[in-house]
Amino acid sequence: MNKLIKITLLNLCIFSSALHAQVTLTWQNHTQSYPQAIRLTEALVPLMQSAYGNSDDTADGFSSNNISNIYWPAAALYETQASKVAPLQAQRQRLLEKLSTLHQRFANDDRALLSAIDQLTQVVNSWQLGKRSPIKIDLDLARIQPPKNPLLTDGDYTLSAKPRSNKIFITGAVNQTQVVAHQAYQDVSHYVPASARIDKANQDYVYVIQADGRVIFAPTAYWNKQHQEVMPGSLLFVPFNTSLFHPELAEVNDLVVSLAKNRLL
Numbered sequence: 001m002n003k004l005i006k007i008t009l010l011n012l013c014i015f016s017s018a019l020h021a022q023v024t025l026t027w028q029n030h031t032q033s034y035p036q037a038i039r040l041t042e043a044l045v046p047l048m049q050s051a052y053g054n055s056d057d058t059a060d061g062f063s064s065n066n067i068s069n070i071y072w073p074a075a076a077l078y079e080t081q082a083s084k085v086a087p088l089q090a091q092r093q094r095l096l097e098k099l100s101t102l103h104q105r106f107a108n109d110d111r112a113l114l115s116a117i118d119q120l121t122q123v124v125n126s127w128q129l130g131k132r133s134p135i136k137i138d139l140d141l142a143r144i145q146p147p148k149n150p151l152l153t154d155g156d157y158t159l160s161a162k163p164r165s166n167k168i169f170i171t172g173a174v175n176q177t178q179v180v181a182h183q184a185y186q187d188v189s190h191y192v193p194a195s196a197r198i199d200k201a202n203q204d205y206v207y208v209i210q211a212d213g214r215v216i217f218a219p220t221a222y223w224n225k226q227h228q229e230v231m232p233g234s235l236l237f238v239p240f241n242t243s244l245f246h247p248e249l250a251e252v253n254d255l256v257v258s259l260a261k262n263r264l265l
Contacts, residue, residue, distance in 0.1 A: 023152050026080075027159040037153045040077075040135070041142045044159070071164035074211035074233050075137035078130030078264055081156040088129040088262055095124060095255040098248060112175065112198040119177040124256070127263040130158055132213055137161065160265045165211070165233030172238035172256065173201030182232040189220040191230065192238055200241050200249075207237040207253075209260045235260055 023034040025043045032046055099121045106113050135150050137159070142149040171177040174196050183190065192206050204221040208214075211233035218228040230236065237256055240249040 022154055024156045025152070025159060026157070027161065034152075037151050039142075039151055040137070040149050041139065043152055044139055044142075069163040070139075070161045071211075071233070072138040072140075072161070074165070074231065074265065075159070075161040076213060076265060077133040077135055077137055078158045078160065078262070079133060079155055080130040080158045084131040084155070085129055088131065088259065091255055091259055092124060092127075092129065095252065095259065096121060098252050098255070099124075102248070102252070110200065113173075113200050116173050116175070116198050116201075120171055120256070123171045123177055124259065127259060129259065129262055130264050132262050133157075134213070136212075158264060162265070167233065168230055169235045170196075170238070171235070172207075173198050173240045174238050182230070185229060187220075187225075188218045188228045188230050188236065189225060191236055192220065197238055200246075202239045202241045205239065207239060207257050207260075209235040209237065209257065211265065213261060215257060215261060233265065235263075 023036070023038055023043065025032050025034075027044075032043065034043065099117050103114060103117050103121075106117070136148065138148060166182050167179050168182050168191055169179050170191060174192065175198060176196075180191060188206055188208055194203060197203060204219060204224060206218050206220050208216040208218050208228060208230055210216065211231040216228060219226050237253075237260060239253040239256075240246075242250040242253070
């Protein structure tokens, strides 16, 4: 009996907490606030109404044509309140300190490595960070499949939902950080051939941070190559080759991948 009472009280506390939650959702410079926890679809519809304006084309108040161009496989929801972003900012600061130390160490030694470090530093500094939610965002699926329509609890959220990109971003241990055109069905090695990598790059693998949030450590050398396609809008990070002489490069690789997963697209 006491156990049942405790469970009931716990459920009441959770329910009460949800009722008093403050949820803020931002998309395309439009922000909606809700005084309590809210389902994903209930939050998205008025947000998109405010972005596109009212329309009589659909019962939801905006034309289906307005969202038909959204590339839902790459849509993402980020938690952007200070408590979620602070750990990511700390990771970025640690990475920048590591890169600065490497810059000083190789300033008069390896010009290619120095250039790659400087370019990567600029890239990392440019990222807007937020904790990416594992929730797969798809408005159509959320309407018909309850598991795809999660409850947004107390916090600040930013939605990334854009048309399909035609670009691939390449950075890391490469001669030149660059944005290249996405090519359907191409293997990852097509985008980062050996000629694009510096001597201190890992010549056998590339990190693929797919636009849908997945991270794949893709083999690209002739001896281990497996066909791995890249989603449009993805980031390719060529890791630095680690060794007993440069163990700090392993941490640089790990920090870059961790932050790249949580950069706002």
